[in-house]
Amino acid sequence: MEKKYWEKIAPNYETEIFDVLKNDISGKIVKSILSFANKKKSVIDIGCAVGKWMPVLSPNFGKVQAIDISAKNLKIAAQKYKDLQNINYQRVDMSASKVPAVKYDAAICINAILTAHLNKRNLFFKHMASFIKKGGDLVLVVPSLESKLFSHIVANKYNVDNAKKDKAPTGKRAIEQIRYIKDGVTDIDDVPTKHFLKEELTLLLEMEGFKVLEIEKIKYDWTTEFHKPPTWLKNPKPWDWLVVAKKK
């Protein structure tokens, strides 16, 4: 999931990319953001894409910095939310060796740490920490590896969406998939995407100087995983991880 991919997706972003804000019917993410929001504070939205979170951030913080690797996404966001005056849009690659040395009171990063490459993720986490002031807050949402494996297990056991007819990969692709899954990387719409374990997130964030306050599930409908989920399939539902953390 690199710059080229995100630039290509940008014009069709609304139909191609899962909308976390819309699908979080529990409202837990918004509630977590509002728990520390303040008009005197600044906030950075890391991987803001087309700006879905701007209507949540702009009225509740003094200044909003919206960054993304995709110039096209930023242009769409700036156009869509041109009436929101306290937002500054900037193209920043969180996996570059350097990012601007600026600190904010808070940060949100919603399903943006997705790259399959460990070195790029390491830089992403490091830069994310560097953007937050001591005592500042972070709301992070990432795909859950537990949820992804659970969905696969359910699909295979109960033949959901004819899963039993899926051909197992062979040759180079099979070797690649084994190597990837050991690192928590598995496909979303045929794109290798990093998924995280709860324990992994705790360790990663502690190592980057955060105190993890909460790790919770953001639960979604089964239609987000399957074309035709069986009517009996209710709970547990698939989920992303929501992490609320404080910079030490």
Ligand SMILES: C[S@@+](CC[C@H](N)C(=O)[O-])C[C@H]1O[C@@H](n2cnc3c(N)ncnc32)[C@H](O)[C@@H]1O
């Ligand atoms: C799935 S979208 C999520 C967008 C948004 N946070 C939301 O919840 O609607 C992921 C976004 O992360 C951005 N992104 C991916 N890698 C990035 C990087 N290295 N630096 C900055 N942004 C990145 C992509 O361009 C894309 O807009």
